[in-house]
Amino acid sequence: MSAPKIKAPRGTFDVLGEQAEARALLETRARSILEGAGYERIETPVFEATELFARGVGESTDIVRKEMFTLEDGAGRSLTLRPEGTAPVCRAYVEHGMHKRRQPVKLWYLSSFFRHERAQAGRYREFWQVGAEALGSEDPVVDAESILLLATLLSEMGVKGVRLRLSSLGGADSRAAYRERLQAYLHEHEESLSEDVRSRIDLNPLRAFDSEHAGTRRVMESAPRLLDHIGSEDAEHFAHVQELLSVANVAYEIDSTLVRGLDYYTRTVFEFTSDALGAQSGVGGGGRYDGLVQKLGGPPTPGMGWAAGVERILLAGDRQPAAVRAPELFVALADGARGQRRLAAFALLGAARSAGLRAQMELSGRSLKGQLGHAGALGARYAAIVENGETVLRDMQTGGQERIATDTVVHAVLRGLRDL
Ligand code: HAM
Numbered sequence: 001m002s003a004p005k006i007k008a009p010r011g012t013f014d015v016l017g018e019q020a021e022a023r024a025l026l027e028t029r030a031r032s033i034l035e036g037a038g039y040e041r042i043e044t045p046v047f048e049a050t051e052l053f054a055r056g057v058g059e060s061t062d063i064v065r066k067e068m069f070t071l072e073d074g075a076g077r078s079l080t081l082r083p084e085g086t087a088p089v090c091r092a093y094v095e096h097g098m099h100k101r102r103q104p105v106k107l108w109y110l111s112s113f114f115r116h117e118r119a120q121a122g123r124y125r126e127f128w129q130v131g132a133e134a135l136g137s138e139d140p141v142v143d144a145e146s147i148l149l150l151a152t153l154l155s156e157m158g159v160k161g162v163r164l165r166l167s168s169l170g171g172a173d174s175r176a177a178y179r180e181r182l183q184a185y186l187h188e189h190e191e192s193l194s195e196d197v198r199s200r201i202d203l204n205p206l207r208a209f210d211s212e213h214a215g216t217r218r219v220m221e222s223a224p225r226l227l228d229h230i231g232s233e234d235a236e237h238f239a240h241v242q243e244l245l246s247v248a249n250v251a252y253e254i255d256s257t258l259v260r261g262l263d264y265y266t267r268t269v270f271e272f273t274s275d276a277l278g279a280q281s282g283v284g285g286g287g288r289y290d291g292l293v294q295k296l297g298g299p300p301t302p303g304m305g306w307a308a309g310v311e312r313i314l315l316a317g318d319r320q321p322a323a324v325r326a327p328e329l330f331v332a333l334a335d336g337a338r339g340q341r342r343l344a345a346f347a348l349l350g351a352a353r354s355a356g357l358r359a360q361m362e363l364s365g366r367s368l369k370g371q372l373g374h375a376g377a378l379g380a381r382y383a384a385i386v387e388n389g390e391t392v393l394r395d396m397q398t399g400g401q402e403r404i405a406t407d408t409v410v411h412a413v414l415r416g417l418r419d420l
Contacts, residue, residue: 011117011125021321022314023128027110029156030130033149039108039132044088046112047071050078056087056296058263060204067115069125081114084262085307086289087296089133094298103136110310122280122312130313131286133305135293140237142304143268143288144244150284150306151250154272158318159283161275165255166245168238168267170230172291175266178229179205189219209257220257227256234267241268264289268304274316283316284308326379328352329413330396331361332371334387344406345386355410382416384409 008014015023035041050070057063069081082088089107092098098105110130117123132149134142147164154162169175182205190198194213201208209220230238245252252270260269269287277283286306293301331349333341345361352359360378362371368385375383376396384406385392391409394401395416404412 009125011119011123013124013126017324018321019314021324022319023310025319025321026130026157026310026313030108030110030153033153033156034108034132037106037145037149039106039134042089042092042107042109043111044082044085044092044109047079047081048088048091050080052087052091052296053080053083056090056264056292057084060200061261061263062207063115063261067117069114069116082111083113083115085109085111085113085129085131086133086262086264086286086292086303086305089131089305090135090289090293090296090298090303093135093293093301094296099136099293099299099301104134104142105136106132106134108132120280122277122309122315124311128310129307130310131305131307133303135303136301137304138237138288138290138302140240140244140268143241144248144250146286146304146306147241147245147270148248148250150272150286150308153308154274154283154313154317156319157313159274159276159313159316160318161316162283163273163275164250164252164270165258165273166242166252166268166270167227167255167258168230168234168241169226169265169269169287170234171266174229174231174234175226178224178226181224181229182206182208182226185223186219192216192219206259209259210261225256227254237267260285260287264292264295266290270306272308274312276316277312280312282309283312325358326381327360327375328357328381328417329359329409330371330375330378330380330383331359332368332375332383332385333362334385335368341386341388344389345384348384348386348391348406348409351407351410352413355414357410357413382413384413 054064063083068083071079073079112126112128114126116125119125134146183201186201186205186208192215194211194216197208197211197216208216258269258271265287267288271285272283273281274283284306288304290302292303329352331345333345349359349361366374372383380396383394383396386406389406390403391406392401392403393409393412
């Protein structure tokens with residue numbers, strides 16, 4: 001009787017073959033764009049103290065209220081698998097005294113994140129984000145450059161049907177005043193709102209803009225908009241960001257209903273969507289979070305950044321990954337070869353790799369005919385059939401072959417490749 005099969009948990013996936021190639025391509029592009037702009041790579045731990053997200057992302061958000069994978073360590077400390085990367089990056093900024101470096105400190109990451117969401121196409125419980133954070137400057141150029149970098153990445157990955165929605169949430173003061181105004185408006189129209197929105201009027205009234213409920217949507221059409229109530233310095237900052245984006249030819253739409261699912265945002269917020277994605281149309285988003293570092297125990301430090309879903313970029317993109325690269329040399333064994341010849345073949349494999357060749361060797365005990373068929377299927381350029389002290393080197397493209405000393409094979413292959 002065979003043992004029962006075990007499947008990967010719901011909302012998770014394996015990365016196989018071509019998918020791995022596609023992700024590698026995305027990483028290469030992201031690295032080149034972001035490091036070209038002076039961003040340094042950072043990786044933070046997969047789990048953090050739960051407190052980091054409760055305080056950083058916000059107690060009233062869906063993420064903290066119901067989507068975190070939280071566990072206890074042996075000593076009773078509460079740990080959480082990271083649901084996002086901004087709070088961890090800010091924690092690391094404080095922990096490593098990065099405010100003493102030249103500002104802004106610019107960091108990028110490509111990591112896995114965990115949210116207990118309803119799994120569907122484009123929405124997973126373990127997913128990957130590429131993200132960029134710039135800490136220590138409130139200059140609107142930081143906002144515009146950050147948005148431009150994501151626009152460039154999406155364009156280089158061939159993401160189709162991209163739209164950029166942009167808004168400003170203003171500063172803490174105007175937000176607090178607006179919150180009260182919105183709460184009063186929602187209470188006035190309570191009977192038309194969904195159960196869920198009604199229950200959150202006091203906790204998180206802004207989320208009402210995100211509701212799919214028909215009655216709520218009608219009420220929200222005439223709701224007061226935060227963008228109309230932000231302070232004059234914030235409005236000026238926002239106007240600068242828009243000017244800079246226009247100069248850089250980044251098309252955007254102002255959307256005063258844009259609310260993000262995290263509480264740390266101030267001033268600029270934005271989201272890129274792709275119409276190639278269906279229901280989960282958000283491909284990447286972010287904004288400014290000028291109070292977050294201080295909230296996490298650091299000095300007052302402005303911040304701006306974004307994260308984009310790796311799976312969503314690949315779903316909406318049209319870049320075909322390069323095929324897995326074919327070997328330049330396949331080392332085969334004559335039928336029945338054992339002992340010295342196997343050792344000589346293995347040594348040849350090592351010498352070929354040391355010389356920089358992509359080389360593979362027979363690993364499954366195939367017959368010589370089977371090995372040459374396999375080498376052909378892999379697309380190998382040359383096959384070396386190792387015999388006693390000598391090797392038959394076969395050009396897999398022309399079918400021509402020559403018998404040469406085994407220790408000259410690598411040289412012959414290199415010469416052959418050079419003469420192509
Ligand atoms: P977020 O909007 O929650 O922002 O996530 C950013 C992107 O991650 C989304 O646009 C989406 O592409 C992807 N994503 C989110 N949840 C899932 C999921 N369950 N499955 C697949 N993809 C998903 C943040 O996380 C902020 N930390 C962004 C930021 C950085 N803001 C400032 N700096």
